[in-house]
Amino acid sequence: MRTASDYIEMNVPAKPDYVGVVRLTISGLANRMGFAFDEIEDIKIAVSEAVTNVVNHAYTEGEQGQVRIGCNIHDDRMEITVVDQGQSFDVESISKDLGPVDGKSVDQLHEGGLGLFLIDTLMDKVEISSEAGVVVMMTKYLHRDEVEEHVDRISPAPSQ
Amino acid sequence: MNLQINQDQINETFELQLTGEVDAYTAPKLKEVMLPLTETEGNIIIVDLSGIEYMDSTGLGIFVGALKSSKANNSSLKLRGMTERVKRIFEITGLTEVMDIESGVKGEAL
Numbered sequence: 380m381r382t383a384s385d386y387i388e389m390n391v392p393a394k395p396d397y398v399g400v401v402r403l404t405i406s407g408l409a410n411r412m413g414f415a416f417d418e419i420e421d422i423k424i425a426v427s428e429a430v431t432n433v434v435n436h437a438y439t440e441g442e443q444g445q446v447r448i449g450c451n452i453h454d455d456r457m458e459i460t461v462v463d464q465g466q467s468f469d470v471e472s473i474s475k476d477l478g479p480v481d482g483k484s485v486d487q488l489h490e491g492g493l494g495l496f497l498i499d500t501l502m503d504k505v506e507i508s509s510e511a512g513v514v515v516m517m518t519k520y521l522h523r524d525e526v527e528e529h530v531d532r533i534s535p536a537p538s539q
Numbered sequence: 540m541n542l543q544i545n546q547d548q549i550n551e552t553f554e555l556q557l558t559g560e561v562d563a564y565t566a567p568k569l570k571e572v573m574l575p576l577t578e579t580e581g582n583i584i585i586v587d588l589s590g591i592e593y594m595d596s597t598g599l600g601i602f603v604g605a606l607k608s609s610k611a612n613n614s615s616l617k618l619r620g621m622t623e624r625v626k627r628i629f630e631i632t633g634l635t636e637v638m639d640i641e642s643g644v645k646g647e648a649l
Contacts, residue, residue: 395562395563395564395567396564398562398563398564399560399562399564402562402593417624420593420624423593424593424595424628427562427563427595428595428596431562431563431595431596431597434563435563493596493599493600493632494595494596494597496631496632497595497596497628497631497632500631501631
């Protein structure tokens, strides 16, 4: 029996060149977990948006920053955390500062509207903190038969 | 993880056939090809998206920029051949309302 989640972390330069690498890695993990095709595509976009936000906004010209992507794999869900500071971070302590995306203006987060909107729409749960850099934590639930439904919207089964 | 752009021209009509992925890495290439075409009055730019396997908001931003440019310069921009996935992203963001999108979505992109 597995109680603790598996944790995978990537730390890549905040450059457009690496957005696709992160996307493919997360896609592989989601596929491994048994997500449906459409759900994997949703996760790919959400992760790319979060990483792209860091690439475009987190660091000033000439500053070589990193973006850290953490992925917690639970039995019923995937939790992805995207952090825009090169410093080491403690997910436990950061989690306390996270709140729902509602009520936070885009200006506060200095991020583009469409990207954040897509993340919020495509993932089941999104939390954002801008205390020390920007932290985006997003969750997608696995819709297995034995798992209770956590969301109000369920993707239709792909027609074969 | 790349984007291929094939361009055909008949008079003022330009057709761009896109294959691959449009993200933060490949979007500048698309902008570089598409935007100048929209800046000449009377140009008709048709973008075929049937070979697009992935697109996110960076790609959408390029199309919004090209649309604005076409309105400002009296050219026209049409999108066609969207797969269900790409169409969904345009729908979610409300861009289907403002873009000229040819109906008859191709589902068999692969």
